[in-house]
């Protein structure tokens with residue numbers, strides 16, 4: 050992913066509208082690119098921060114953004130666990146089929 054793509058994804062990230070693959074690529078880029086990290090902070094401040102200021106609540110940009118990234122990590126973790134579960138299930142189905150075929154051949 051390049052910086053243009055990452056910047057296009059920032060609003061989607063803030064709206065929670067990236068799918069797992071996009072989120073993963075986006076996060077990897079943000080973690081390795083100071084420019085985009087800064088751009089994310091700015092857009093986060095503008096979209097979320099202004100909302101928060103209007104409603105008069107306390108607002109800690111760094112903390113909120115960190116927890117946003119944390120949530121993304123949890124989602125990715127969950128997605129990876131699900132993927133793993135799917136592989137296991139596929140493996141089991143494959144194994145069951147194999148057993149059926151072997152039984153069929155023996156009988």
Ligand SMILES: [Zn+2]
Nearest residue numbers: 052055082085
């Ligand atoms: Zn970048």
